[in-house]
Amino acid sequence: MSNSIKKIGVMTSGGDSPGMNAAIRSVVRTCAYHNVKCVGIYRGYEGVMDGDFKDMDARSVKDIVNKGGTILKSARSKDFRTPEGRKIAHQKLKNAGVDALVVIGGDGSFNGGLIFNQEFDFPVIGIPGTIDNDIFGTSHTLGFDTALNTVVECIDKIRDTASSHNRLFFVEVMGRDVGHIALNAGIGAGAEEILIPEENLGLERLLESLQRSKRSGKSSSIVVVAEGDKIGKNVFELKDYVETNLDEYDVRVSVLGHMQRGGPPSCFDRVLASRMGVKAVESLLEGKSSVMVGLSDGKMILTPLEQAVKGKSQINRELLRVSEIMST
Ligand code: ATP
Numbered sequence: 001m002s003n004s005i006k007k008i009g010v011m012t013s014g015g016d017s018p019g020m021n022a023a024i025r026s027v028v029r030t031c032a033y034h035n036v037k038c039v040g041i042y043r044g045y046e047g048v049m050d051g052d053f054k055d056m057d058a059r060s061v062k063d064i065v066n067k068g069g070t071i072l073k074s075a076r077s078k079d080f081r082t083p084e085g086r087k088i089a090h091q092k093l094k095n096a097g098v099d100a101l102v103v104i105g106g107d108g109s110f111n112g113g114l115i116f117n118q119e120f121d122f123p124v125i126g127i128p129g130t131i132d133n134d135i136f137g138t139s140h141t142l143g144f145d146t147a148l149n150t151v152v153e154c155i156d157k158i159r160d161t162a163s164s165h166n167r168l169f170f171v172e173v174m175g176r177d178v179g180h181i182a183l184n185a186g187i188g189a190g191a192e193e194i195l196i197p198e199e200n201l202g203l204e205r206l207l208e209s210l211q212r213s214k215r216s217g218k219s220s221s222i223v224v225v226a227e228g229d230k231i232g233k234n235v236f237e238l239k240d241y242v243e244t245n246l247d248e249y250d251v252r253v254s255v256l257g258h259m260q261r262g263g264p265p266s267c268f269d270r271v272l273a274s275r276m277g278v279k280a281v282e283s284l285l286e287g288k289s290s291v292m293v294g295l296s297d298g299k300m301i302l303t304p305l306e307q308a309v310k311g312k313s314q315i316n317r318e319l320l321r322v323s324e325i326m327s328t
Helices: 020-033 044-050 083-095 107-120 144-165 180-188 203-215 235-245 257-261 267-285 305-310 317-326
Strands: 007-012 037-041 053-055 100-105 124-128 167-173 193-195 221-226 250-255 291-296 299-304
Touching (some): 007 044, 020 100, 020 267, 037 044, 044 083, 100 107, 107 124, 124 267, 144 221, 144 250, 144 257, 167 180, 180 193, 180 221, 193 203, 203 221, 203 235, 267 299, 291 305, 299 305
Parallel strands (some): 007 100, 124 291, 167 250
16 A cells, blocks of 8 residues: 555535444544544535644544434535635645545535645545435445435334325425435335436326326325425425315325434445445555545445546436336
């Protein structure tokens, strides 16, 4: 492994997600394992510009593998979007002797890291942390699996009340641009319909599908709706539309909101975070930079940050078909 990197900074940026703490722990412990110093940077790029750094050793990350959120806090920074802000950030890192950055966040955070790397030839590696799973170059982002488990647990509970009252529930889940959470959790929770931004089912077909469900003997229904679904303006409009057109239905809406982001990470996310942290630090020590760590076919891979930022994560068409068959 290369000796040119003596101190690595680790930070979390953008929206938090379960598994970020496990990734911080992994980065810190991998640094300790390879006798490389590590500093935690608070509040993402804001903290870089403020020099808000803290030396971290293996013991400083005890008892966090199971915690949601991020002990380093996260932030969104306007100033880092400016060349002046990034110049200050570079100076602060130099002053603190930090030679490389591990950025745990979403595609916006990687965009910032990419620009910073290009401007200052400063080594940056990304770890994808977002519940939306909307990043190109990895089958799973940190927090996605935990969010799915949270959503499935909530829908199981909603189903109890739906079937007790013969009700139709629209359950809105996160996913402004992508429907990964809706599609996976919808299948896992046995939803009758799943509405995602990638596929516009159309209001007419939704009504037909609900009528078919009723005819087939179903007494209650769950429709999972991704935030960014294009079929109606929002989930409450959908409720009004269905109640107006299908008066046999008693419709309720449940917006799951921020609870999807919180909670202890699943075992899958803890293992993934641990693997990604090791891969990120060891890749930096091997001289790699401007790449993102990802999971593909069960293996750790690297994708250039530029591709990770520009590429689009695709919805799994096989899952769409499975969901259609399951709602028969
Ligand atoms: P989430 O999944 O929650 O959206 P994200 O990492 O995509 O996470 P953003 O708010 O898009 O979140 O980005 C986080 C931060 O990265 C921004 O606040 C900003 O400081 C930095 N950043 C994003 N885009 C750029 C850019 N083009 N140039 C410089 N910095 C950027």
